[in-house]
Amino acid sequence: MSILIDKNIKVLVQGLTGKEGLFHTEQMINYGTSIVGGVTPGKGGKTYLGVPVFNTVEEAVKNTGGNVSVIFVPSPFASDAILESIFANVEVIVCITEGIPVSDMIIIKHLLKEKKSCLIGPNCPGIISPEESKVGIMPNSVFRKKGKIGIISRSGTLTYEAADQIVKLGYGISTAVGIGGDSVIGMSIKEIMELFLEDQETECIVMIGEIGGKLEIEAAEWIKKLNNQKPIISFIAGQTAPKGRTMGHAGAIIEKKIETAQVKMNIMKESGIHIVKSPANIGMTVYEVLH
Structure with a gap:
């Protein structure tokens, strides 16, 4: 599914x-x-x-x-x-x-x-399920292989980058969802995560977050309370971002200390989520976690 x-x-x-x-x-x-x-x-x-x-x-x-x-x-x-x-x-x-x-x-x-x-969304690349359907602007060429890795992302281009790495290592994607980078959006990371955890075919989840807002923290704290068996891998963009400046997305602005990349990564780690420090290592971390 x-x-x-x-x-x-x-x-x-x-x-x-x-x-x-x-x-x-x-x-x-x-x-x-x-x-x-x-x-x-x-x-x-x-x-x-x-x-x-x-x-x-x-x-x-x-x-x-x-x-x-x-x-x-x-x-x-x-x-x-x-x-x-x-x-x-x-x-x-x-x-x-x-x-x-x-x-x-x-x-x-x-x-x-x-x-x-x-x-x-808004301000998102949409949803894609390889070999089934695409609603949005994600590149057809990257999402060719159906598989068991789900992707949730606040960043469009990093979604494509992560999927490309995962597919090159021999895995496929169940669904990739770009939720958008604005400060007020429709479905949250937690709501998409819930769907992936219920989905029998998704065995591993990649979450790409960024500075600003509390979407990743809300999801991590919720996961901590669950007896979750599916590995979750996360990368947070904006680790060197200065406080108070909008970085790319309207939602990517650090207003409180809890919204910095480092604090988010610490909270996630405590919740049992595998943290990736560089976007170049997303695919390899999926490989290591599943082996």
Whole structure:
């Protein structure tokens, strides 16, 4: 099993007709993802890449049975695009767009508690399950081999780097989830970790975190209380970052001592998580832990 997505999902692309939407939709189709519809207001009735376009998500869901959406809508309109999918009861919403205001995300986060949908992102590369499906922008070439290693990451490029190392050592990926680098996001590391721990096919989990926020600490403290048998390997980006400066991602800013890389790594180590000091050693650590 993979988590969140599989080969049976039906994907809607919000913002399909834009430059980014068209490029990545074509990549997803090439990967084998079932794209059943696009959503662009004012372009309903047209067809792009052989995919029918609708004016609203509600209309798209009604006509196609779409149950997953991926959002390539520009940032001023992206929060409305997320809300539209939530109210259409789309099961999994993946928002690639960056630059969504924190105030919008706080409203969305609050609303999600009462709704069926789960949100990945915003400002994320999406989800990929090799040999099954891809929702987002992860490179097809890296994620070719299905296997038993799950990846959760706050960083897009480090997700690809870790997967590449793991595959080169002969392992495969069950699912890789890029949760996004903003300070307020949909699903947390802990929530994705929970899905991986329940997934029978995932035998080892790689967690790529970064400075700022408490997502990794929350997950580590939760794991400490469990009788967890699956090995977890973690790398925290930003080990030399100065306090108070945003580093790359909006969420990567150290505001309190507990949000530094070193403190996070110490807490994780105490929770039985294997710590990797350099991103170059992620694959080798997976190999060592599983042998």
